[in-house]
Amino acid sequence: MSRTTGNADVFAAIADPTRRAILDLLSQGEQPVKQIAQPFSMSLPAISQHLSVLCEVKLVTQRKEGRQRFYRLNPEPLKQVFNWVSYYEQFWQDKLDVLGNYLEDNP
Amino acid sequence: MSRTTGNADVFAAIADPTRRAILDLLSQGEQPVKQIAQPFSMSLPAISQHLSVLCEVKLVTQRKEGRQRFYRLNPEPLKQVFNWVSYYEQFWQDKLDVLGNYLEDNP
DNA sequence: GTTTTAGTTAAGCAAACACTTAACTATTGT
DNA sequence: ACAATAGTTAAGTGTTTGCTTAACTAAAAC
Secondary structure (H helix, E strand, O other): OOOOOOOOOHHHHOOOHHHHHHHHHHOOOOEEHHHHHOOOOOOHHHHHHHHHHHHHOOOEEEEEEOOEEEEEEOOOOHHHHHHHHHOOHHHHHHHHHHHHHHHHHOO | OOOOOOOOOHHHHOOOHHHHHHHHHHOOOOEEHHHHHOOOOOOHHHHHHHHHHHHHOOOEEEEEEOOEEEEEEOOOOHHHHHHHHHOOHHHHHHHHHHHHHHHHHOO
């Protein structure tokens, strides 16, 4: 299995800026849909659909309380993104090393 | 400026598994298009188009040599992804802490 | 100079995406 | 019971995406 396989569609889920903003919002704590929707200039169904996408890839979980649905961040799937992108850290780190060595050799 | 703004479409670029695989491939070093295309069951134009997308968000650079085009990984834009996702590290770290505290309190 | 080789660009297409409005379900308040 | 509130589901639409094949450009080889 390659490094890329199995990441499913978490990458696709966070490709949308609105969904990333929703995750950022939920990092403050769980919130009902209306409150989530408030900062966005977008219909409520649109937000609901974005939440469905996030739900499907398990980036959020749902809790029902009365007629409200509280959505909560579930960060675990982001580990896949973190792991994938972390691999590339060495490359910009390497570049820093090159610069560092250059500065050492040319004081 | 929110944490999400300015990430441009790097997130969209890496949403596609083929493009992630291409980046993985190029992490081994620069390669001409034909060599990049080889592991994929996809037409050459398809790969060329994927490379264009990666080029547009500056995740790869091009070098022309004879009739070959060598593509090289440029990891810098991935920092945006790294920075965004790193913020969430605390949340799965926090969960570990919660577990850690629980284990401490319940030896 | 014609033919390979390497690759991009053009045109077209089916599927997916990000919305919208309208209709629906379920809970709460009167 | 009835209306208001919270949210989802359905249906429709314009745009974007990921591919294809065919036509093109440019360098190399013969």
